[in-house]
Amino acid sequence: MKTLVIISHPEIDDSGSQQYLLSSVPQTEDVTIHHLEGTYSASQPIDVEKEQQLLAAHDRILFQFPFYWYSSPPMLKRWQDEVLLEGFAYGKRTHRLSGKEFGLILVVGVPEKEYQAGGREGFAISALTTPFQAIARKTGMEYLKPLVIFQFPYMKEHEKMALLIRYQQMLTGDKSDSLKAREEWIVEQLEQTDRNLLGATGDLVLEEVLSTIEDNRLTLDELEMLLDNM
């Protein structure tokens, strides 16, 4: 399975969360990272044909961006309007994206609990992302459960560790997140991660994850049976 991660961030070098995600990208030919603002300036035309070929060549399309004003940065919207054209993305005859998977990786500055009725933001992420769900629907793509990263700067080390796993799984894993699929994926993928890129802390984190999984395998098996019977 080939995954295309379309990142939109106007100042990616200054973003701690985006840099952490970039350093966590699995080193495999099956993942293509494509940062729009790093590819096109505001006044530069988007290479529509090249973008459409890129989409066609991948099975899972992910949009990764900071959730500014409950939506994407302007560059990603521009990309949508110029690339997802009738006759390519939708229309009577052609559905070039049909059957692919589509997902969001959102970086959000406000705590998760505020995104509900009665919370400070008032609306759930599931409601605010309706336009993206509609895009998936119109183009015939399957909308994946999103990866939403709340308040990255306040994350503790073990939370970042869990994020790394969820991110790598979003990029390369089976869309199923059953416990069995997760466990298998975690062991397989983490052993392939390029540890040099993660630095000393990241390397320790990986070691800890692997040994934790091994220690808890029996518990995981029990949990799995429990979940399967629910």
Place this chain on the structure above:
Amino acid sequence: MKTLVIISHPEIDDSGSQQYLLSSVPQTEDVTIHHLEGTYSASQPIDVEKEQQLLAAHDRILFQFPFYWYSSPPMLKRWQDEVLLEGFAYGKRTHRLSGKEFGLILVVGVPEKEYQAGGREGFAISALTTPFQAIARKTGMEYLKPLVIFQFPYMKEHEKMALLIRYQQMLTGDKSDSLKAREEWIVEQLEQTDRNLLGATGDLVLEEVLSTIEDNRLTLDELEMLLDNM
């Protein structure tokens, strides 16, 4: 009441619907039309201070745009991200937009009936515009019932006539759309419309509206009583 209409359309000269709306703008100092793409090019910085002053000087803020991919064109998103800053639009101390009214004027290419579960688009306009409702909520503005214009090119003359009225009312009318408020508003406002700008057809349209209202005043009063008792 002063109304600011922020229009975002990348090719406004070629848009029949936008040109029709522009020709229908009431000739009054209380309405300010502000076309973003006509003010700033893609590579030009947005004058944030000037935009914030413009917002502060108006009581009703309207976003008018073609509903591309279930959202605004990229320029309006850029404007949101750069102008609606913490410390101005929201934050602990300052809420400069608080108490204002906020509304959407959407031009949509697909028929209204498709915007529902089971329809071709699958989601209601009310669901797809959640991000804008969240903006109103966060900035303390009252979210108005939107004016959604479906399939303008297929509209019949009497439908365009009705649209003209609804548009003018959105720009200058009381937010209440009770029958009484509508009737009073229609008679007052239409008599002030600059007929030269509308051309011969528009002029005829206005005449017809005014005489229709006069003929049906009794019926309207009855309907009003009926509605008030519901």
